[in-house]
Amino acid sequence: MYHIKIVSIFRENVPPAQFERIMRPDIAAQWVMSVPDNTVRSLFSRYDQFQPTTRSSPYQSGRDLRKLVAQEFWYGNLVAIDESSRPWSSTTELYYINQKGELTPTYAPRSLSFPLGSIIVRYGAMVRVYRTLPPPTVRPxxxxxxxxxxxxxxxxxxxxxxxxxxxxxxxxxxxxxxxxxxxxxxxxxxxxxxxxxxxxxxxxxNIAVEKAKLAGNVYKTVNPLEATPGVPEGWSDISNDAEALNKLGLKSSMLYDNPASPDFLARVYKPDPAVFGSDMNPTVVFRGSREPEFASVGDNLSSLWSKGELAPVKNGADWSNNFAQGMGKNSTYYQSAVTIGDKLAKSGQSVDIAGHSLGGGLASAASMASGKPGWTFNAAGLHSSTVEKYGGSVLGKTDDIQAYRVEGELLTKVQEVNVWEDLKTMKGLPVPTLLKEGVSALSPNAAGIPHDLAGGTGSALERHGIDQAINCIEQQKDEDIAIIGSRL
Structure with missing residues (x-):
């Protein structure tokens, strides 16, 4: 059980080690509303600080002290610190202490007024006051x-x-x-x-990691006329099964643009009921952008001599389609994705859609055109006009798309305006920051409900990989299994 202490975080001195036990405001508010109103006062470490901290009088007739406290949790004027011996958990705690002794948020509260950064500054002040740096948080x-x-x-x-x-x-x-x-x-x-x-x-x-594994497997396709190798356990590639595809309103030829060496590519996977029962649907998965391969100097010279132009960049179509769609221009990839979405809508079958990077953008377009659920990972943004541009009807909602993104990954950083984070990246230089914000303002954000994934490693480019998204989701699964298990 919890052993809660309510603290005025900016008026009281709090030992640095207790900052990792500050509860998320939503959890704290839910908890305080569950206790009797006449017991709340006893939870304060300094009740005399309540009125000067919140500028609210708890003595006003008809006021519920619990509601006042819950409101102040959201403003960050008051925090709930759990002094029980239960294990630290990212589902209840707002911060953890990293290996350098820094206070680090586990997530960002919905309230824009919550002083997430100010509490970190306060932690630094308490480290100086107490002259001690607490050990790193033991995470589940x-x-x-x-x-x-x-x-x-x-x-x-x-x-x-x-x-x-x-x-x-x-x-x-x-x-x-x-x-x-x-x-x-x-x-x-x-x-x-x-x-x-x-x-x-x-x-x-549990569902998302299966979709992420499929989004990774589609990159292994060599010949679209054959089954993709290394399909994740519990799934089979039915991209060339005419009967199975027909039920979904699809044909194999709709899943690629060139059978010999496809640029646009999608695959269809079928779940094994012996593994998943009836919990999983067939899933259409779009391949994302591949690394561009530039021709050698010799090949470029030969092409200039014979054709009067440089040799083409291998996989360049991925990038030109990505850029064109983001700017609201024509993209054959997205046209194909919308067509697939339209066919899925007319099939009336239960089917899901997934993709990573460019594939996530394509999956978003197909989801919006079909009304079918989508799962995307570090996805490219979706322009508001894309679906209707290619004759599709917007049948879906962005709430039907679960958009997973590894914290600090490159594509999300480029697409989204985040002034404070970008200032840090640009080392406080205003001109580069303004240029970056200008690019982000012109770029559409990934469609869907965002799910930020902590635990990525390496550079922003390395964090973009689908393997990092899978690893981060698996870390969360392990953590949640431990939390639930500790409560049994």
């Missing part, structure tokens, strides 16, 4: 990894006390799928808010 993903080596304590498949990701890894794919569903059900039924939140995210990520 680290605990899960340590449990993997404990062989004798692994649960047998189907055991009711399943708690760790390591135990899941000892099972077959079908057993893991069912075990996670059981764990999600228990989390949803839990009395603990952190377990409920972890269960919801685990349910979402």
């Amino acid at each position: 993903a680290q605990v899960v990894k340590s449990k993997a080596a404990i062989g004798p304590e692994l649960a047998t498949p189907g055991k009711d006390t399943l708690k760790t990701a390591a135990q899941l890894k000892a099972m077959t794919k079908a057993e893991r799928w069912q075990a996670r569903k059981d764990l999600i059900s228990k989390g949803n039924a839990s009395i603990y808010p952190d377990a409920q939140i972890a269960a919801k995210r685990l349910a979402d990520n």
Whole structure:
């Protein structure tokens, strides 16, 4: 259970080690509304600071102290610090302390007025006041990894006390799928808010990681007339199965533009009911942009001599289509995606859509044209006119698209205006920052509900890869499994 202390964070001295236990404002507000009103006062470390901090009088007739406190949690004037011995969790805690001793947010609250950065500054002040730097936060993903080596304590498949990701890894794919569903059900039924939140995210990520794996597999296609190699467990490539495609209103020839060496490419995958039961739908997956390959000096000279022009850039069509669509110009790739979306809409079948990078933009267009659910990963933005430009009807909503993005990845940074973050990237130089914001203002954002993924590594370009999105989702799954397991 929680052991909450309510603190006026900017008026009281708080030991630096307690900053990692500051609860998310939504969790804190939910919790305070669940306790009796006459007990709230006893939770304050300094109740005398309530009125000067909030400029609200708790003594006014008819006022519910719980509502006042919940409101101030959202403003950040008050924070709830959990002093219980339960493990740290990103589903309940707002910050963690990294390896350098820096206070780092786990997520950004919905409230634009929440002083996320000011609390970090306050933490620095408290480090100087107390003259101590706290140790790094022990995060659940680290605990899960340590449990993997404990062989004798692994649960047998189907055991009711399943708690760790390591135990899941000892099972077959079908057993893991069912075990996670059981764990999600228990989390949803839990009395603990952190377990409920972890269960919801685990349910979402349980689906999303499968779509991400498919979005990675489509890059392995060599010959569109043959099955793609290395298809993820639990799926099969039906891109050349005429009967299966016909049910979806598709033909194999619609999935590529050139059978010998396709530029535009999509694949269709079918889930195995022996693994997923009826939980998964067939999924249309679009390939993203590939690295451009420039011709050698010799090839360019030969092309200039014979054709009067430089040799073409291999995979250049990916980039020209990406740029053209973002600027509202014609793009054959997006025209094909909208056509596929229109066919899916008319089929009346349950089908999902997914893609990474450029493939995420194409998946967004197909989702909007079909009204079918979409999952995208580090996706290219979708211009508002794209679907209707190619004769499609906007049947879907952006809320039907789950847009996963690794924090700090290149494409999202380029597409989205983020002045403060870009100032840091540009080392405070105003001219480069303004130029970058100008480019971002002209670029459409990725469509859908954004899901930011912490845990990416390397440069912004390296974070763009689909493998990083998969790894980040798997980290969240391990963390949520540990949280729910700790509440059983």
